[in-house]
Amino acid sequence: MSAIVAIVGRPNVGKSTFFNRLIQRREAIVDAVSGVTRDRHYGKSDWNGKEFSLIDTGGYVLGSDDIFEQEIDKQVQLAIDEADAIIFMVDVEAGITGMDEDVANLLRRVDKPVFLAVNKVDNAKRAEDAVEFYALGLGEYFTLSSINGSGTGDLLDALVKVL
Ligand code: GDP
Numbered sequence: 001m002s003a004i005v006a007i008v009g010r011p012n013v014g015k016s017t018f019f020n021r022l023i024q025r026r027e028a029i030v031d032a033v034s035g036v037t038r039d040r041h042y043g044k045s046d047w048n049g050k051e052f053s054l055i056d057t058g059g060y061v062l063g064s065d066d067i068f069e070q071e072i073d074k075q076v077q078l079a080i081d082e083a084d085a086i087i088f089m090v091d092v093e094a095g096i097t098g099m100d101e102d103v104a105n106l107l108r109r110v111d112k113p114v115f116l117a118v119n120k121v122d123n124a125k126r127a128e129d130a131v132e133f134y135a136l137g138l139g140e141y142f143t144l145s146s147i148n149g150s151g152t153g154d155l156l157d158a159l160v161k162v163l
């Protein structure tokens with residue numbers, strides 16, 4: 001079985017844009033388990049010849065990304081349980097939000113590789129703005145633009161090394 005990589009983060013940071021850029025084919029879409037909204041999108045991807053499954057987390061059951069903080073925590077917990085590596089996505093345009101800090105608090109205790117991905121870095125000026133994300137206490141980060149594709153290669157190089 002190929003390794004599982006989960007993309008987590010608050011709504012609107014660009015998780016689905018990144019996911020859609022990477023996947024070649026979709027797998028199961030919704031898996032409803034009583035009491036838990038196990039709504040996630042699965043896809044297959046590969047990089048440098050290494051295949052992996054990618055999970056996009058989000059508020060699909062509610063039909064929008066307007067989901068509660070509690071729901072995000074649940075999604076992160078599920079990702080921690082089922083993934084071999086986690087991509088934690090944040091948004092340089094918005095900067096650090098309270099929800100980002102909550103997710104970071106959960107991920108700091110995790111004994112699995114976590115990649116902090118600062119998205120929406122569409123130009124060099126925004127790369128400078130990304131330094132504020134050191135404050136999340138997760139160490140080094142990767143900058144990328146899921147829209148134009150810049151930076152995604154460096155993140156994927158590092159990711160497949162740990163799979
Ligand atoms: P999600 O809620 O985390 O899945 O975020 P989405 O993938 O739905 O994206 C939310 C919004 O951010 C959309 O309007 C995207 O077009 C936009 N977005 C995603 N990635 C980028 C990026 O790299 N740069 C910019 N400028 N916008 C982006």
Ligand code: MG
Pocket residue numbers: 015016017057058059065
């Ligand atoms: Mg989404």
